[in-house]
Amino acid sequence: MRMPETIWSDIALLIGFMITLYTIIIIAFYLFIFVTSAIQLRKEYRLKLDQSFIEHIYGDNVKPISILVPAYNEEAGIIQSVRSLLNIHYPLFEIIVINDGSKDSTLEKMIKTYDMTPVDKVVRTVIPTNQIKAIYQSEVLPNLYLIDKENGGKADALNAGLNFSNYPYFCSLDGDSILERDAFIKVMKPILDSNNDVIASGGSIRIANGCKIQNGNVLQVGLSENPLAIMQTIEYLRAFLMGRIGLSRHNLLLIVSGAFGVFSKSWVLEAGGYKRDTVGEDMELVIRLHRLIKEKNAKKQIVYIPDPVCWTEVPEEITYLRRQRRRWHQGLFESLWAHKKMLANPKYGNIGFISLPYFWIVEFFGPIVEFTGYLYMITSFFIGGIYLEISLLLFLLSFLYGSIFSMGAVLLEEWSLRKYPKVSDIINLFLYSLTETFWYRPLTVFWRLEGIWNVMRGKHQWGEMKRKGISE
Amino acid sequence: MFNQEILFLSILNLVLFVGLISLLGYLVIRKFIEIKHQNQLADVKNKLQPSVINYLLEGYFGNSFTFKKRVYLQAMEELFVNYAEVLTEEKVKMHILDFADHHFKHIYVKNLSSRRWSTRMNTLYYIEELGMESLIPTMLNRMDHRKTSQTEKVQMLRILATFQHPKIVEYVSEFNFMSDSDYKGILLKLNHQLLDLLFLNYHQHNAQLKYALLDVIYITSNLQYIHLVEDIFKHSIGEERIRSYKALVKLGYAQDINKFIPLVHSMVWEERMLTAKLLGTVKEQQYLPALRELLRDPIWWVRTQAGHAIASYPNSTEILQDVVQTEQDQFAKDLALEWLQKGVKNENARNHLE
Numbered sequence: 001m002r003m004p005e006t007i008w009s010d011i012a013l014l015i016g017f018m019i020t021l022y023t024i025i026i027i028a029f030y031l032f033i034f035v036t037s038a039i040q041l042r043k044e045y046r047l048k049l050d051q052s053f054i055e056h057i058y059g060d061n062v063k064p065i066s067i068l069v070p071a072y073n074e075e076a077g078i079i080q081s082v083r084s085l086l087n088i089h090y091p092l093f094e095i096i097v098i099n100d101g102s103k104d105s106t107l108e109k110m111i112k113t114y115d116m117t118p119v120d121k122v123v124r125t126v127i128p129t130n131q132i133k134a135i136y137q138s139e140v141l142p143n144l145y146l147i148d149k150e151n152g153g154k155a156d157a158l159n160a161g162l163n164f165s166n167y168p169y170f171c172s173l174d175g176d177s178i179l180e181r182d183a184f185i186k187v188m189k190p191i192l193d194s195n196n197d198v199i200a201s202g203g204s205i206r207i208a209n210g211c212k213i214q215n216g217n218v219l220q221v222g223l224s225e226n227p228l229a230i231m232q233t234i235e236y237l238r239a240f241l242m243g244r245i246g247l248s249r250h251n252l253l254l255i256v257s258g259a260f261g262v263f264s265k266s267w268v269l270e271a272g273g274y275k276r277d278t279v280g281e282d283m284e285l286v287i288r289l290h291r292l293i294k295e296k297n298a299k300k301q302i303v304y305i306p307d308p309v310c311w312t313e314v315p316e317e318i319t320y321l322r323r324q325r326r327r328w329h330q331g332l333f334e335s336l337w338a339h340k341k342m343l344a345n346p347k348y349g350n351i352g353f354i355s356l357p358y359f360w361i362v363e364f365f366g367p368i369v370e371f372t373g374y375l376y377m378i379t380s381f382f383i384g385g386i387y388l389e390i391s392l393l394l395f396l397l398s399f400l401y402g403s404i405f406s407m408g409a410v411l412l413e414e415w416s417l418r419k420y421p422k423v424s425d426i427i428n429l430f431l432y433s434l435t436e437t438f439w440y441r442p443l444t445v446f447w448r449l450e451g452i453w454n455v456m457r458g459k460h461q462w463g464e465m466k467r468k469g470i471s472e
Numbered sequence: 473m474f475n476q477e478i479l480f481l482s483i484l485n486l487v488l489f490v491g492l493i494s495l496l497g498y499l500v501i502r503k504f505i506e507i508k509h510q511n512q513l514a515d516v517k518n519k520l521q522p523s524v525i526n527y528l529l530e531g532y533f534g535n536s537f538t539f540k541k542r543v544y545l546q547a548m549e550e551l552f553v554n555y556a557e558v559l560t561e562e563k564v565k566m567h568i569l570d571f572a573d574h575h576f577k578h579i580y581v582k583n584l585s586s587r588r589w590s591t592r593m594n595t596l597y598y599i600e601e602l603g604m605e606s607l608i609p610t611m612l613n614r615m616d617h618r619k620t621s622q623t624e625k626v627q628m629l630r631i632l633a634t635f636q637h638p639k640i641v642e643y644v645s646e647f648n649f650m651s652d653s654d655y656k657g658i659l660l661k662l663n664h665q666l667l668d669l670l671f672l673n674y675h676q677h678n679a680q681l682k683y684a685l686l687d688v689i690y691i692t693s694n695l696q697y698i699h700l701v702e703d704i705f706k707h708s709i710g711e712e713r714i715r716s717y718k719a720l721v722k723l724g725y726a727q728d729i730n731k732f733i734p735l736v737h738s739m740v741w742e743e744r745m746l747t748a749k750l751l752g753t754v755k756e757q758q759y760l761p762a763l764r765e766l767l768r769d770p771i772w773w774v775r776t777q778a779g780h781a782i783a784s785y786p787n788s789t790e791i792l793q794d795v796v797q798t799e800q801d802q803f804a805k806d807l808a809l810e811w812l813q814k815g816v817k818n819e820n821a822r823n824h825l826e
């Protein structure tokens with residue numbers, strides 16, 4: 001008969017092995033994506049892109065775009081956001097700001113700044129939304145509209161904008177983001193080049209904290225001095241440069257970020273618009289589009305371009321960052337849960353067998369495994385022996401997975417896109433990414449774990465975000 | 473028990489770490505050099521600017537420069553590209569070309585077979601901007617090269633098109649990877665002789681090229697091909713039929729409008745929209761009922777076009793007001809109202825701008 005202690009120690013060993021194995025698999029997966037991305041990025045290294053886009057500006061064949069800007073309590077940034085939109089280089093577009101029942105002065109500010117007057121317009125309700133109170137059109141800029149509606153959440157606001165919009169392509173944009181002038185030309189290029197086979201196209205998002213922004217234009221790219229903002233800069237570099245390029249290359253992309261992406265309106269309407277009452281409405285929509293593509297057996301694509309085209313403000317305080325991460329994790333779960341039938345379903349090909357399992361295992365359950373790993377390491381300190389060895393192994397792996405990959409991402413940026421003009425910015429980014437494993441990663445793991453906890457309790461916690469406004 | 477694994481991982485981490493640090497070192501040094509180079513380039517550009525203007529207009533430099541250093545040539549390249557967009561006189565072009573053939577050509581020949589794709593692409597852009605016809609033989613050699621990408625081929629075709637090179641007809645018909653916007657960019661540069669050759673074999677081409685050819689007629693309003701377009705319209709379906717109809721409408725092909733009236737009830741909304749447009753160009757009162765019907769169309773584009781067509785009638789205000797008062801359909805009403813307001817809105821916007 002075996003002693004109970006040996007059973008316990010067997011279990012402890014097994015857990016140790018499992019976590020180690022899990023980490024190794026993930027590292028292998030990331031390594032694969034990293035290499036794909038690096039090759040792709042390097043190919044376009046130093047390409048003078050502007051020139052190739054110029055011809056598209058003058059073409060007779062550009063597709064007009066409706067730009068939807070949902071705004072809920074965005075008084076700090078909305079005017080600058082709209083102003084940056086007015087500056088964009090694109091031949092034909094309309095801007096539709098949707099005031100989703102803001103409690104602050106978003107509506108008044110818009111009306112006053114852009115001289116907006118009510119217009120009689122019947123909106124065709126393709127997707128049901130909350131009551132629209134009024135529609136305004138700017139006296140000075142006839143292509144600027146403002147929809148004032150009862151609060152219904154971001155997805156509801158976007159649907160109202162979709163119902164109202166006139167053009168075949170649309171883009172949704174957060175009220176606190178600043179677009180580069182050529183953003184639309186760059187993002188529309190894959191759609192135009194593909195004879196409309198591309199039905200959604202997303203661009204990179206970069207962090208505006210620390211950049212010099214005036215009148216809705218990025219004057220100089222810079223790095224924030226706030227450690228949390230710097231860590232998020234690294235995180236975004238890693239997600240966009242490494243993750244999405246690699247996934248896009250194999251049409252596995254599940255996220256076209258809510259902050260900036262262009263979609264074909266007819267496909268989105270056919271898919272049923274944005275889903276209400278979900279936090280991650282952008283991801284959910286992309287999964288639904290993939291689903292529709294497969295169900296219709298269409299040869300359509302969803303792509304991502306690495307060029308940073310959109311600058312957004314990120315939280316610099318721990319309270320707000322924590323809320324954001326909890327919310328994102330809940331959103332991730334809702335999207336994945338809503339489409340659980342696609343998981344490992346042969347009908348959905350690579351999406352069902354690679355993308356979705358990846359999001360479930362790595363993105364959603366990752367924090368649980370990582371947290372267990374942390375506990376393991378702490379406990380082993382007191383027990384010692386073989387467990388300490390496993391812990392050391394785990395630590396080395398997580399350093400590889402966290403810090404080394406992040407440093408790699410920073411260097412990849414400097415190797416290819418080179419958006420940061422100062423040498424000191426790159427060195428700072430590099431040094432900060434070295435510390436990732438020791439504080440930032442555990443923090444995000446903990447916050448995401450809280451998200452899972454909220455999901456389990458069935459608790460919806462949106463949490464309002466505070467913006468300070470990024471433009472001077 | 474795990475000593476070996478731990479050792480392995482420690483070494484791996486260390487190696488990667490050292491590797492990344494050295495990479496950082498390299499990139500930082502490169503960045504320093506790059507920044508220095510950029511500053512130098514800006515200085516040289518400032519220094520050269522007055523002389524370059526003199527050269528472009530008069531054909532000689534005020535001061536003497538030696539164009540041996542890379543930074544000088546790069547500065548000239550950038551200045552030329554800037555000026556080539558603004559100064560379009562023949563004389564200026566000649567001077568740019570003289571200089572380019574003398575100083576850039578051998579570099580470009582080498583660049584065109586560079587292993588780096590972006591170098592080849594950038595060189596092709598410069599060749600187009602500077603109008604260097606003398607590099608066409610080199611490009612033709614590259615065209616069939618195994619490593620030449622599709623994007624490069626499209627760009628080369630654009631350059632061939634600029635110089636009306638006869639080979640273009642063959643290439644355009646042969647390459648079936650291009651999108652219709654690629655095709656259009658090329659076709660719009662071609663002269664009549666070359667376009668004729670392409671239209672001659674219209675029915676053998678791939679769908680994208682067909683669409684592009686029809687769009688070229690639409691954009692240039694070239695009446696020469698009206699019979700061909702009419703023929704295509706009669707015998708085609710789907711996208712081809714829509715595009716040929718679009719071209720016909722643009723050409724103001726109104727010999728027998730009644731032939732097109734049944735299209736008011738077409739199942740394809742694009743055809744209904746184009747019919748609205750056609751009726752807007754003839755502006756005859758007898759077609760008003762048809763237009764009012766299109767004003768009730770479920771598709772926004774058709775309604776807008778119908779509204780636009782009515783707005784172009786001489787008595788449009790009356791008609792639109794009548795629509796607002798008598799029409800049952802909300803969309804028709806809404807659109808009429810919008811067109812009534814539109815005149816006012818645009819007027820306001822203009823006043824504000826002034």
